Amino acid sequence: MGEKVMNKQVILTNSVKGSLRESDMSLRTSTICLKIPDGCNGAVLVKNLYLSIDPYLILRMRKTPYLDAITPGSPIAGYGVSKVLDSSHPNYNEGDLVWGSQAGWEEYSLIKDPHNLIKIQDKDVPLSYYTGILGMPGMTAYAGFYEVCSPKKGETVFVSAASGAVGQIVGQFAKLLGCYVVGSAGSKAKVDLLKKKFGFDDAFNYKEETDYDAALKRYFREGIDIYFENVGGKMLEAVLDNMRVHGRIAVCGIVSQYTHEQPEGVHNLLTLITKRVRMQGFIVGEYYHLYPKFLEIVVPRVKEGKMTYIEDVDEGLESAPSALLGLYSGHNVGKKLVVVARE
Amino acid sequence: MGEKVMNKQVILTNSVKGSLRESDMSLRTSTICLKIPDGCNGAVLVKNLYLSIDPYLILRMRKTPYLDAITPGSPIAGYGVSKVLDSSHPNYNEGDLVWGSQAGWEEYSLIKDPHNLIKIQDKDVPLSYYTGILGMPGMTAYAGFYEVCSPKKGETVFVSAASGAVGQIVGQFAKLLGCYVVGSAGSKAKVDLLKKKFGFDDAFNYKEETDYDAALKRYFREGIDIYFENVGGKMLEAVLDNMRVHGRIAVCGIVSQYTHEQPEGVHNLLTLITKRVRMQGFIVGEYYHLYPKFLEIVVPRVKEGKMTYIEDVDEGLESAPSALLGLYSGHNVGKKLVVVARE
Numbered sequence: 223m224g225e226k227v228m229n230k231q232v233i234l235t236n237s238v239k240g241s242l243r244e245s246d247m248s249l250r251t252s253t254i255c256l257k258i259p260d261g262c263n264g265a266v267l268v269k270n271l272y273l274s275i276d277p278y279l280i281l282r283m284r285k286t287p288y289l290d291a292i293t294p295g296s297p298i299a300g301y302g303v304s305k306v307l308d309s310s311h312p313n314y315n316e317g318d319l320v321w322g323s324q325a326g327w328e329e330y331s332l333i334k335d336p337h338n339l340i341k342i343q344d345k346d347v348p349l350s351y352y353t354g355i356l357g358m359p360g361m362t363a364y365a366g367f368y369e370v371c372s373p374k375k376g377e378t379v380f381v382s383a384a385s386g387a388v389g390q391i392v393g394q395f396a397k398l399l400g401c402y403v404v405g406s407a408g409s410k411a412k413v414d415l416l417k418k419k420f421g422f423d424d425a426f427n428y429k430e431e432t433d434y435d436a437a438l439k440r441y442f443r444e445g446i447d448i449y450f451e452n453v454g455g456k457m458l459e460a461v462l463d464n465m466r467v468h469g470r471i472a473v474c475g476i477v478s479q480y481t482h483e484q485p486e487g488v489h490n491l492l493t494l495i496t497k498r499v500r501m502q503g504f505i506v507g508e509y510y511h512l513y514p515k516f517l518e519i520v521v522p523r524v525k526e527g528k529m530t531y532i533e534d535v536d537e538g539l540e541s542a543p544s545a546l547l548g549l550y551s552g553h554n555v556g557k558k559l560v561v562v563a564r565e
Numbered sequence: 566m567g568e569k570v571m572n573k574q575v576i577l578t579n580s581v582k583g584s585l586r587e588s589d590m591s592l593r594t595s596t597i598c599l600k601i602p603d604g605c606n607g608a609v610l611v612k613n614l615y616l617s618i619d620p621y622l623i624l625r626m627r628k629t630p631y632l633d634a635i636t637p638g639s640p641i642a643g644y645g646v647s648k649v650l651d652s653s654h655p656n657y658n659e660g661d662l663v664w665g666s667q668a669g670w671e672e673y674s675l676i677k678d679p680h681n682l683i684k685i686q687d688k689d690v691p692l693s694y695y696t697g698i699l700g701m702p703g704m705t706a707y708a709g710f711y712e713v714c715s716p717k718k719g720e721t722v723f724v725s726a727a728s729g730a731v732g733q734i735v736g737q738f739a740k741l742l743g744c745y746v747v748g749s750a751g752s753k754a755k756v757d758l759l760k761k762k763f764g765f766d767d768a769f770n771y772k773e774e775t776d777y778d779a780a781l782k783r784y785f786r787e788g789i790d791i792y793f794e795n796v797g798g799k800m801l802e803a804v805l806d807n808m809r810v811h812g813r814i815a816v817c818g819i820v821s822q823y824t825h826e827q828p829e830g831v832h833n834l835l836t837l838i839t840k841r842v843r844m845q846g847f848i849v850g851e852y853y854h855l856y857p858k859f860l861e862i863v864v865p866r867v868k869e870g871k872m873t874y875i876e877d878v879d880e881g882l883e884s885a886p887s888a889l890l891g892l893y894s895g896h897n898v899g900k901k902l903v904v905v906a907r908e
Binding site for chain 2: 281288289454458473474475476479484485486487488489490491492493494495496497498499500501502503504505
């Protein structure tokens with residue numbers, strides 16, 4: 223057994239009811255040995271560098287979680303970029319940089335079953351991008367847009383939460399394909415980003431619109447072919463009323479509802495029939511076989527500056543709880559992440 | 566110009582708000598000449614035999630209709646079986662039996678643009694079946710089940726409004742393919758029909774269930790692969806909570822909501838994501854290119870008694886308004902139709 227070091231952690235204090243509160247998370251200092259313990263064959267021990275702060279996390283903190291539960295009393299864990307300090311798994315070696323969905327909100331994590339850790343090959347891009355455009359959000363945008371939406375050149379695309387981790391990439395994919403794309407976001411600064419930085423054809427601040435239906439009709443006179451759904455609720459209802467015949471809706475998230483005990487109802491599903499709309503939920507985890515193809519498309523464009531990505535970075539593990547809290551109020555501008563350590 | 570005869574008609578009195586009321590429809594006697602008028606090239610003049618009484622009709626009677634409007638002051642029109650009395654269209658001859666979506670609720674109709682009238686070839690089955698198992702409802706079941714649901718042998722299928730015009734056929738298609746199929750309906754008599762006549766594996770009376778979720782869990786311990794959606798509202802919510810991963814929902818109708826000014830909301834669309842469900846609305850009109858293939862499958866089975874069909878028949882054009890009214894309260898047992906004349 224090696225020497226033990228301090229390991230700061232962010233713990234889930236209790237199951238989350240309704241909105242996330244600061245008291246649902248707490249800081250703790252534990253200790254960890256930086257060698258794989260005996261009997262942990264196949265494990266890796268990592269130092270966490272960048273934590274991905276993602277809206278879906280609240281769904282894992284509920285008493286009856288929609289996805290794999292995060293257990294009260296344990297560190298929160300999610301996507302992140304880490305460095306391998308020790309490995310008893312043949313695929314990973316000391317010094318490897320990896321990303322995956324098992325990065326604890328702690329300085330060091332022992333990952334007993336690292337099968338979904340992906341080794342970072344190309345380090346000629348910002349390492350934090352593997353929490354974003356080159357990681358799960360990038361793959362989510364890719365799978366949701368290309369695989370779920372069946373997009374065609376010239377179609378009209380609407381993206382909600384468009385300046386977020388996924389939305390900004392969906393918009394850029396839509397432009398690459400020759401679609402007309404409009405995004406909604408929650409501030410003037412975000413709307414400016416969409417139009418000036420990400421190349422959306424247009425964008426609007428949903429907080430300034432009293433009538434979403436009228437807003438959508440302003441930008442989509444002929445209706446919407448594709449909706450990349452990130453928010454749910456009233457925006458989804460307005461979009462349904464503005465879909466074109468044979469439209470497609472990729473349901474990626476419905477973040478406006480994640481903090482509700484009882485989500486709002488959607489009242490106009492009849493339009494699914496009258497417009498023959500396909501509405502499909504998806505989870506990025508089923509599309510990682512496409513990751514090499516995705517990197518081939520995105521990495522060169524990132525390097526050439528033809529695709530861009532905005533990050534909203536907080537420093538220090540201690541900032542992770544407030545970073546997550548802020549996400550549900552839209553405080554972030556771009557992909558939210560926390561730097562635990564830079565190397 | 567030939568001799569004029571009396572033409573009894575059922576008129577839409579005014580646009581329908583909320584529920585359909587008896588006063589929204591009225592009887593009128595008009596006159597008609599049984600020859601095509603001059604200048605009506607390409608028209609056919611038909612004698613209406615069987616009128617198909619369908620839930621979607623109310624959607625066409627609204628002030629802002631979801632589908633082609635039925636105009637106040639005009640006869641109601643819908644699917645039906647008719648006999649050609651005179652024709653100035655090369656595809657139709659006097660004496661032809663036809664079915665289509667332009668049968669007026671009247672004794673005789675002049676159809677100016679008969680392009681979607683289908684000539685009945687096989688008369689060795691009850692002629693009224695062309696309002697049902699061999700007509701629009703049959704094609705709806707076929708397209709919705711085989712084309713929209715992508716069914717596989719062994720999958721679990723739930724059908725709501727299962728003893729109705731479409732549901733009874735969906736159940737039989739599902740059994741033909743080797744699926745496990747359960748239906749819901751609104752009376753003990755209907756439930757008995759589903760189990761004893763149509764070969765559903767099981768069925769339940771939704772009016773006797775206080776908890777749809779519990780009812781579905783009783784019949785689908787492992788969840789639902791395919792939902793053929795006819796009713797909407799609370800049943801849809803319960804089904805969403807019981808879908809299996811990669812389930813499919815064909816949205817054929819949401820009849821529980823057709824009589825509401827403001828339909829109920831569906832609150833758990835998040836399950837579309839967590840279960841990766843595809844929910845797709847469709848309209849039978851886009852699938853008629855498959856009609857010959859459909860007839861090849863269904864007609865021999867109907868003749869051999871391997872597929873069966875229950876009709877709920879009212880006699881006389883005068884009974885059409887009450888027949889339609891009863892549909893929204895589930896008074897019909899099986900496919901509702903009205904006999905205007907038998908030949």
